[in-house]
Amino acid sequence: MEFPSRAIENAVNELASLPGIGRKTALRLALHLLKQSEADTERLGTSLIELRKNIRYCRHCGNISDEEVCKICSNPRRDASLVCVVEDTKDVIALESTHQFQGRYHVLGGLINPLQGIGPSMLNIAPLVERVRVDEVKEVIFAFSANIEGDTTAFYLSKQLAPTGVHISSIARGIPVGTDLEFTDEITLARSLINRTRLATPDAD
Amino acid sequence: MHIQDLLLTHFRSYASLELAFSPAINCFTGPNGSGKTNILDALHMLAFTRGFRSHQDQQVVQEGESFFLCQALVIREDIPRRVACNYIKGKGKRLLINQKPLPKLSEHIGSLPMVAILPQDGSLIDGPSAERRQFLDMLISQYDPRYLQHLIQYGRLLAQRNAQLKLFGEQRYFDREQLQLWDEQLIPHGVAIQDGRSQFLEAYAPIFETYFREMVSEKETPSLRYRPSIEAATPEAWRAHFLRQEEKDRVNQYTLSGIHRDDLIFRIDGHSVRNFGSQGQQKTFLIALKMAQYDLLAQKTGLAPVLLLDDLFDKLDPHRLSRIAQLLMTRIPGQVFITDTSYERLSEIFGPEPAREVRYFAVQPGSVTPQKVSAGD
Ligand SMILES: [Zn+2]
Numbered sequence: 001m002e003f004p005s006r007a008i009e010n011a012v013n014e015l016a017s018l019p020g021i022g023r024k025t026a027l028r029l030a031l032h033l034l035k036q037s038e039a040d041t042e043r044l045g046t047s048l049i050e051l052r053k054n055i056r057y058c059r060h061c062g063n064i065s066d067e068e069v070c071k072i073c074s075n076p077r078r079d080a081s082l083v084c085v086v087e088d089t090k091d092v093i094a095l096e097s098t099h100q101f102q103g104r105y106h107v108l109g110g111l112i113n114p115l116q117g118i119g120p121s122m123l124n125i126a127p128l129v130e131r132v133r134v135d136e137v138k139e140v141i142f143a144f145s146a147n148i149e150g151d152t153t154a155f156y157l158s159k160q161l162a163p164t165g166v167h168i169s170s171i172a173r174g175i176p177v178g179t180d181l182e183f184t185d186e187i188t189l190a191r192s193l194i195n196r197t198r199l200a201t202p203d204a205d
Numbered sequence: 206m207h208i209q210d211l212l213l214t215h216f217r218s219y220a221s222l223e224l225a226f227s228p229a230i231n232c233f234t235g236p237n238g239s240g241k242t243n244i245l246d247a248l249h250m251l252a253f254t255r256g257f258r259s260h261q262d263q264q265v266v267q268e269g270e271s272f273f274l275c276q277a278l279v280i281r282e283d284i285p286r287r288v289a290c291n292y293i294k295g296k297g298k299r300l301l302i303n304q305k306p307l308p309k310l311s312e313h314i315g316s317l318p319m320v321a322i323l324p325q326d327g328s329l330i331d332g333p334s335a336e337r338r339q340f341l342d343m344l345i346s347q348y349d350p351r352y353l354q355h356l357i358q359y360g361r362l363l364a365q366r367n368a369q370l371k372l373f374g375e376q377r378y379f380d381r382e383q384l385q386l387w388d389e390q391l392i393p394h395g396v397a398i399q400d401g402r403s404q405f406l407e408a409y410a411p412i413f414e415t416y417f418r419e420m421v422s423e424k425e426t427p428s429l430r431y432r433p434s435i436e437a438a439t440p441e442a443w444r445a446h447f448l449r450q451e452e453k454d455r456v457n458q459y460t461l462s463g464i465h466r467d468d469l470i471f472r473i474d475g476h477s478v479r480n481f482g483s484q485g486q487q488k489t490f491l492i493a494l495k496m497a498q499y500d501l502l503a504q505k506t507g508l509a510p511v512l513l514l515d516d517l518f519d520k521l522d523p524h525r526l527s528r529i530a531q532l533l534m535t536r537i538p539g540q541v542f543i544t545d546t547s548y549e550r551l552s553e554i555f556g557p558e559p560a561r562e563v564r565y566f567a568v569q570p571g572s573v574t575p576q577k578v579s580a581g582d
């Protein structure tokens with residue numbers, strides 16, 4: 001790509017380094033910003049700088065936060081005895097948008113993945129064990145992606161947490177809503193069978 | 206099931222070709238480089254949506270042209286269907302059934318069952334063990350989709366275990382618990398695969414042996430044995446083995462045992478076919494392995510698969526040759542396609558009055574001429 005200006009070229013290079021953005025999209029974004037008012041662009045710039053400068057990680061759960069303790073951990077209505085362990089912040093956002101979970105979170109900052117050079121010591125695991133030991137945590141729920149890295153991390157964590165005697169569970173893995181059974185892969189189907197749920201019957205009391 | 210005709214346009218050495226086949230045995234003879242194998246390559250393309258000579262469709266297009274057409278009338282359970290595999294440079298390849306394109310090429314695989322015995326398959330006998338594992342995995346996966354899933358999961362877990370060993374090496378520390386994290390997940394898949402392989406061989410080896418014995422005159426005793434890397438297909442045996450091998454794995458930064466180190470051992474009268482077998486013995490072994498594959502495919506599909514034999518008869522003694530011809534005429538229910546350099550050799554082994562119809566074609570660069578037909582009984 002040939003650029004008429006060095007300033008455009010720099011902006012395109014920076015934008016294209018973001019995930020999911022190619023050089024063509026980067027150029028479109030840069031040209032779009034030029035058409036906006038200067039104040040708009042400045043607001044965008046400032047927000048990015050603030051993101052970097054002011055963001056902190058919650059002392060309890062490791063989630064991204066404005067304060068030392070995040071909104072969820074500091075909310076007295078959230079059940080502190082229930083902790084959902086996730087890979088990163090985007091999982092917290094996904095789970096929060098379901099409005100189904102009243103407990104608190106613990107963000108690991110990744111999954112065990114030697115191929116990417118990530119071992120357990122690089123993850124936010126020790127604080128989790130400490131939290132379970134010290135706080136009044138009754139149940140820990142693993143909510144990881146259904147792949148071998150997720151399974152391995154769950155396996156490792158359950159070993160680490162075993163001495164605490166805490167109740168450990170994992171989110172159910174099954175057939176996506178709106179999917180025909182015949183199009184479901186065999187592993188998912190097998191897992192759904194093993195983790196089947198009992199339906200209430202009229203005879204049951 | 207059989208292929209009634211074949212139409213090629215700009216396909217390898219053929220600008221345009223139209224052939225009508227015998228539903229029984231078809232022989233293509235001509236000198237090396239005349240284009241015999243290209244006909245089998247076209248048939249392979251129709252069954253597997255790709256040729257065996259090259260993985261790049263561009264190379265199949267005749268020089269200076271921009272597309273190829275490859276089509277055939279396939280009769281399956283008395284229903285004729287026109288199968289076409291066409292390619293246009295820059296646009297890609299499409300598979301059409303009765304002129305209707307299939308959304309996915311992979312949907313077609315298996316609907317025209319076929320077994321090919323090619324010169325390069327010799328590596329199954331004398332090549333690295335990976336070739337034999339791949340052959341075994343391909344066969345078992347056709348019958349057991351769970352087996353394929355185990356293989357995929359095992360491969361992923363093994364890659365992580367190896368990466369972990371490498372990390373330990375680079376960071377100069379070791380933590381058994383971290384390694385066993387992978388072992389515990391890897392082992393169930395490994396055990397299932399090992400079990401699948403040994404069970405499959407229990408069914409497969411006797412079929413193989415029967416075919417082998419039918420092809421040899423003297424009392425040669427073949428043996429086809431599975432040699433797993435780990436003594437027993439149990440989690441306990443795997444765990445103990447991994448523990449014993451731990452030091453070696455650490456030094457090599459690689460997992461030295463598991464189903465990725467299994468092999469098949471081929472022997473005749475107790476001697477390794479790979480090291481001591483004559484060329485004739487090696488070829489006979491290969492043909493018997495493939496015939497057994499043919500048998501299983503026929504059982505599974507309930508159809509008579511098509512059999513391709515490419516340039517296989519050279520350097521086989523007349524006795525073996527006539528036995529193979531007998532086998533093709535009496536034991537193989539499906540359509541057969543053979544290429545060979547010598548018309549005399551083929552017409553001699555099938556004889557003037559073969560048990561099945563044999564149609565001969567003379568191949569010259571760019572053209573194929575139908576010759577005589579020896580009617581079957
Ligand atoms: Zn928090």
